[in-house]
Amino acid sequence: MTRRDLRLREHLLIGLALLGLGALVGRLVYIKSFDGTRLAAKADRQQRADIPIKARRGLILDARGRIISATTLRTSVFADPQVLPDTQVAAETVARILDLDPAEIAPDLLAAGDRRFFVIKRGITEEQAEQIRDAGIYGLGTFSEPFRSYPMEELAAATIGFVSPDGTGISGIEHQCDHWLRGENGVKTIVRDARRKAFWLAEEGYRPARDGYHVVLTIDAEIQTAVENELAAGVARYNAESGVAVVIHPHTGAVLAMANYPGFDPNNYTDFGEERYRNRVITDPYEPGSTFKPFIAAAALAEKVVNMDEVFDCEHGSWTEGARTLKDHHPYDFLTFQEILIKSSNIGMGKLGLRLGNRNLYEYVRRCGFGEQTGIGLEGESEGLLRPLVRWNAFSTTSLPMGQEIGVTPIQLARSFCIFANGGRLITPYVIRAIVDAEGRVVQDMTPPEHDSEPVYPPDVLDQMRQILCSVVNDSPSRSAQLPSHQVFGKTGTAQIARKDGRGYEKKAYVSSFVAGVPAENPELVAFVAIRRPDASVGYYGGQVAAPVVREILRHTLAYLRIPGDIAPNADRATAMTEDYND
Amino acid sequence: MTVPRALFILFLMVAIGVAIVVFRGESARAANRIQQLHAETIELEQRLWSAEIELARMREPRAIRQRAADMNLSIVPPEPIARPRQ
Structure with a gap:
């Protein structure tokens, strides 16, 4: 093989490499220019999600700052009926942990139909939540939700009022001052991995919640x-x-x-007749x-x-x-x-x-x-x-x-x-x-x-x-x-x-x-x-x-x-x- | 373009690529840490709210009286403030 042949081969190899790189770059330019927007949007939908940050509802306080009404978080258990491998097994597991009758849960799960989020029970203990998580049943999980609590129970109940299950005031001061107590929800954008698990909080998509204002009463x-x-x-x-x-x-x-x-x-306002609310x-x-x-x-x-x-x-x-x-x-x-x-x-x-x-x-x-x-x-x-x-x-x-x-x-x-x-x-x-x-x-x-x-x-x-x-x-x-x-x-x-x-x-x-x-x-x-x-x-x-x-x-x-x-x-x-x- | 030069350029490109990957990895780890801290903040807030409720229950006047009774203690009333002698 002459030196000329070697040089030719060298040039050919470099040429091929450059051609390959050129093709790659060309493909990148093509994707970016013509398909970039669509693919970026698709990636966003797959990976990103806007999660609302719920504002905490404000407190209702007596004249000396004692809490009469406050929002706390409670753990509840949910199921995704569409992905549950075995509804009966899931119902029995949950029933055993929560000390309920499986016959109460299974029919509801089956009747849930196309729903992707079905609440089985609200307000469970941390131990029960831990047991449910450890059970490792795909489609069964726990979540935290805000819950209005009245630690002084009946105290001034007709004046204070109460909230609906979704946290909106529907009676008394809870209703009257709802716009003060409610606050403003925030939002955070998270990036998920392939397992749909949040691993990244997108900086540009974070707006903190403004918690509700507190209502101070003259009542002691x-x-x-x-x-x-x-x-x-x-x-x-x-x-x-x-x-x-x-x-x-x-x-x-x-x-x-x-x-x-x-x-x-x-x-537990539903346990009482409406005449008591006045x-x-x-x-x-x-x-x-x-x-x-x-x-x-x-x-x-x-x-x-x-x-x-x-x-x-x-x-x-x-x-x-x-x-x-x-x-x-x-x-x-x-x-x-x-x-x-x-x-x-x-x-x-x-x-x-x-x-x-x-x-x-x-x-x-x-x-x-x-x-x-x-x-x-x-x-x-x-x-x-x-x-x-x-x-x-x-x-x-x-x-x-x-x-x-x-x-x-x-x-x-x-x-x-x-x-x-x-x-x-x-x-x-x-x-x-x-x-x-x-x-x-x-x-x-x-x-x-x-x-x-x-x-x-x-x-x-x-x-x-x-x-x-x-x-x-x-x-x-x-x-x-x-x-x-x-x-x-x-x-x-x-x-x-x-x-x-x-x-x-x-x-x-x-x-x-x-x-x-x-x-x-x-x-x-x-x-x-x-x-x-x-x-x-x-x-x-x-x-x-x-x-x-x-x-x-x-x-x-x-x-x-x-x-x-x-x-x-x-x-x-x-x-x-x-x-x-x-x- | 000599072979050594081409190899050098290739090496440079690989090094830049590796640096980018490492940098992206670090960014992802940092962002993940922020996400974890955010989740921890929420959990701490949850515990704070529960503690507030618990404190409120303990400050309830009936509960205070009940605890005093359970401990066989009496709540000493304040001394009546008498009219000053004239």
Whole structure:
């Protein structure tokens, strides 16, 4: 072989190599230019996936930061029915681990049809999840899902509400503040390997979730617990149908507790009837009876149609005015204006109504906030029932002063009673204090703005009324609302329940109520309790049924908030605080 | 083009190719580590949320009273604040 031949061979080899490389490069250029986009998209679909990053739903906190409602993650087990090698074996394995009957699972798996994701059971333990993973059955797996939890169970359940299985608020504050609590989901793009396992978090495809904001309430869990316990005890003591209670700070309108009995556990809300979900403190008006009398008595003083020492003929318990006969629960002959309230004389109040007249009555009732929503800002609040003045008649003049012909909600009555505790202002109650972010920064302050309005009654009238209401508590036969170191002022109510057909009142059916403020010298609390349909054979007067409940609620709350007493401790009034505190 | 030169070029190309593969491998490992850390973060968050719920249950007033009762302890009420003597 000559040198020329060798060189030729060399050139041939290099030429072939270059041709091969050229072909390769040419192919690469062709793929990139003509097929690149389609193949890149196909690769993306195979390898990449956008995974939503679920935002954590915000917390609902009490006034002291205790968690009332929170989202946690729970482990659940799922199956992909289309790839399960043996449905029966899978069902038996899962049933054994979860201590279920295989017959409950297998039919559902078979009926799942074309579904690729079928949840077998939600909320399993970590041990069970581990066992399922170790079983190694292809098509069977576990996943984490957010789950709303209410660690305080029934506490303020009607106010807090609950969420649907997909985490959307559907009742109460959960629904009302859903847009604050929800947050915004994020997204992450992952790259999968051949086994579909995520191994790469694509940098450019990551947007973190913004977790929901937290809702801070004015409700204090300690006070709410005391209120719920005492309300439940009061209802049980008199075999009553139900009860409601509310505690307000009279100067700011902050609602410290709001209770409904019977309640429900939002962790298992489907176990309870829908009637339990209602927050009857704001939704259900009722005829208030004698708890309404202070508002009319104060109006009479303000309009100067009566003075404190004036004496009224209470007709020995039965008085006919026109077509109407009014009766007192006890026959009285002559009572002073103050005694009309202390003894709760319907006849005395009827006569005050006549002196005021319908127009004045209507004006003061409206000024006290009745016949309109309180502005508490909770969904479902009722305006109560107040007929327009044009529809009032002669009956109205003597009915309204004794708390009939009007429907008020518990929150309306408590809010209006604050007038006697805060210098005459009609405050706006509120339950939601603020919306805060994860760092505690206030996103939205929900405290109602203060508005300078004229006092509903003049200061001297308010002082006089508070004196009278103290006497109601101190001079009542049972003195069931008295506290040892704090002067309580309040009014009882024993209202008949109107018949649904509008023809009078049911026999032996009452709402027993009591509204009170404390301490009288410088009020810091207003509390209201109403107990519906107590067993009349056991007791039904407001002073008997509701007043002791209010007393206990106030006792707990005063001690908890360290509110100083305003009277010298009285051995006659004192109860054993240590014993009672540990009930 | 001499053979040594061609071999040198070939060697260079292989070296670059190997470097690219190694670099890609390292990138993939780093990205995988980020993905693992992300998964660990989620797991830690899960444990934090569960701990929050557990703490909330323990702070519940009824639960505190129950635990005190179980331990035969009484909750000492605060002393009533009396009206100051005048």
